[in-house]
Amino acid sequence: MIYPKVALIGLGLIGGSFSLAAKRAGLVGHVAGHARTAETRETALRLGLCDSVHATAAEAAKDADLVLLCVPMGAMAAVAEEIAPVLKPGATVSDVGSVKGPILEAVAPFIPAGVHLIPGHPLAGTEHSGPEAGFAELFENRWVILTPPEDADAAAVQRLSDCWEGCGAHVDTMDPAHHDLVLAVTSHVPHLIAYTMVGVADDMRRVTQSEVIKYSAAGFRDFTRIAASDPTMWRDVFLTNKQATLEILGRFTEELFALQRAIRTEDGPQLFDYFTRTRAIRRGIVQAGQDTAAPDFGRSAAGKKT
Amino acid sequence: MIYPKVALIGLGLIGGSFSLAAKRAGLVGHVAGHARTAETRETALRLGLCDSVHATAAEAAKDADLVLLCVPMGAMAAVAEEIAPVLKPGATVSDVGSVKGPILEAVAPFIPAGVHLIPGHPLAGTEHSGPEAGFAELFENRWVILTPPEDADAAAVQRLSDCWEGCGAHVDTMDPAHHDLVLAVTSHVPHLIAYTMVGVADDMRRVTQSEVIKYSAAGFRDFTRIAASDPTMWRDVFLTNKQATLEILGRFTEELFALQRAIRTEDGPQLFDYFTRTRAIRRGIVQAGQDTAAPDFGRSAAGKKT
Structure with a gap:
């Protein structure tokens, strides 16, 4: 003991x-x-x-x-x-x-x-x-x-x-400051983005909420799961880790605008290269045992509660 | 037959x-x-x-x-x-x-x-x-x-x-145009955002890739899964559904900037209200059978391949 x-x-x-x-x-x-x-x-x-x-x-x-x-x-x-x-x-x-x-x-x-x-x-x-x-x-x-x-x-x-x-x-x-930066990348900004995307869907007048719900399996579903986390906890996360969150958010919008520009200018090679590069990190996460390679978006993965 | x-x-x-x-x-x-x-x-x-x-x-x-x-x-x-x-x-x-x-x-x-x-x-x-x-x-x-x-x-x-x-x-x-708008919300923009977030993490010089991988369970993991999808298919999605994607992206960045401002000005009530509202959509998705309420981020959910 x-x-x-x-x-x-x-x-x-x-x-x-x-x-x-x-x-x-x-x-x-x-x-x-x-x-x-x-x-x-x-x-x-x-x-x-x-x-x-x-x-x-x-x-x-x-x-x-x-x-x-x-x-x-x-x-x-x-x-x-x-x-x-x-x-x-x-x-x-x-x-x-x-x-x-x-x-x-x-x-x-x-x-x-x-x-x-x-x-x-x-x-x-x-x-x-x-x-x-x-x-x-x-x-x-x-x-x-x-x-x-x-x-x-x-x-x-x-x-x-x-x-x-x-x-x-x-x-x-x-070191605490390094922790806060690492978590801004791996957790805090991803949560803020997920909350935002779900909020956008909720606000759309031309797409009904029942459509969003019915057709969620194509990607949106995973955002809503993250965006269902405890609101009090997450309010405090962003108020407390303000500096690192704003830094990573700045990086995120910079990258997003670059991809948005590639879509607007129809730059297929740039999009393809970007989407290829991000596959490597995914492989690393599966190899490190932090997720599973099982298909159907991993809904049969390890670490589950049975 | x-x-x-x-x-x-x-x-x-x-x-x-x-x-x-x-x-x-x-x-x-x-x-x-x-x-x-x-x-x-x-x-x-x-x-x-x-x-x-x-x-x-x-x-x-x-x-x-x-x-x-x-x-x-x-x-x-x-x-x-x-x-x-x-x-x-x-x-x-x-x-x-x-x-x-x-x-x-x-x-x-x-x-x-x-x-x-x-x-x-x-x-x-x-x-x-x-x-x-x-x-x-x-x-x-x-x-x-x-x-x-x-x-x-x-x-x-x-x-x-x-x-x-x-x-x-x-x-x-x-109607095809309505399909393309609905999917921009429920699938195309969520994928673009996930690709972007993974790209940002990949680019950080002060956070190592092994840190991103080890500490991915706190949210980032679900983004990498989406961002591991087929690059050719997704390049074509964005080149083909350019108009609806750019429209929803505009809405997304508008909302994201509003939340970023709430963090910068430390507006706790606005963050709390936003994070509370998005929980309702999640409940709808679970009730519609498009995901499961099982914990550990649903890694034991229905529809799995066994």
Whole structure:
């Protein structure tokens, strides 16, 4: 057992899945949970995500060896301030937020000396949210990126890393600013684009919504899946990772305008070359086990919940 | 049996899958195939996609009751011109191209009187191409849109519709220009955007390709799948459906700039409202059976090849 007592602050998809995975692997003992609403707390207790639930974050965090912040990023600083007085010396505080630089800045000032702050980001999720969306296999073969401060305690980082690996994940450590740039490319801007495309379809007056829905299998479907993710979480992602998102968005529109111009000028060779080049990255992703080569747009892929 | 003899011009994913599905359902008799390369012809024969293969499209089309053009759209007019002299009176000529208005214009002048030209578009596919990518279940629960000319023979349209339904598909008929606008929204622009995003990631100097690949599960993965589609086919889609693509692209960039501005000005409520609205379309797609609500981004969904 790595952490005899864990406090989960926030009982949604990620927190719930962590608890199920860590309990199944025997990595954690008592899991104390906090969520804002009594309804969520009761659901978490009923589903076995927590051994005890508490009306405040401070009550849950008391005596915990690991406090995992699983609340939307906009709420993290307030939670850190609330739990600071009860944190046990030697405890680890981590989180699962999608942006790391600003989190470290917002939370760090509240963490007392002798407590280890090690921000983290599990790159896993589904388009569902809430405690009932959690499942123990969520992190299998997925990556967790830790962004420990330069002076972080090596043993504490190792314990947290071991815990995530015990949940089935691979773990990397990274500078927070680099994390935020990498995720802007692989996650944040793709989500913004998907939301935008779905919004455009929703707005069209000459194409009915039922047409969009019926004929979605030709590509649009995959965008709607991404664009069904939790709105609160994604609002906070873009507000928090503003700089990197705007940088990558600028690159994206530059490229898009070049392709738009190639369509307008009917430059077939340029389009063909561009579409050929992007196939190589796809092959790399399949080879790295992050997706499957199965056809029908991979709807029979690995890592599924059965 | 609907068509005693079928000619497949082009033996890729769609043509091969049609043959497997139609043969399995007893809808067609002899299938004569043509592909440009001897290698593809031999593969198609070996896989049982065709009962005979032919070095020219005209040889394959001779005496056929249905000629199905499954070549890239840029090649369709030339094929129509070649096969015109051998077409049997009362035969049906159809195709599987992703754009319909320009195809009708390019192909119609070559079709002799007494032959029924009924363009079609099966909204099905995977990111793989070639004869070995075909499978009989590809069209199950997918839509096929037919765009018959106003004076089309009703019985001929019904036969073609029955044949696609026998392959497991649902069939709609539609005006070609409206088809091209609907598909620009649900397929063509989403593909262009996916290609662009993958191109941006490929170009980044500060994020390595191995990082993009390792951390792709957070959204980017679904874009690379779309962006791995056949480059020749997609070049022709954009060159052929230029007008509708540019119109929808204009709408897309307008919306994207509005969201970019909301990020820059940190307008949280606007982002939250936008991200909430797009969830409704997703629910509609799941309810219509065009995707599954299973988590892990649906990688265990229906319609899979097992």
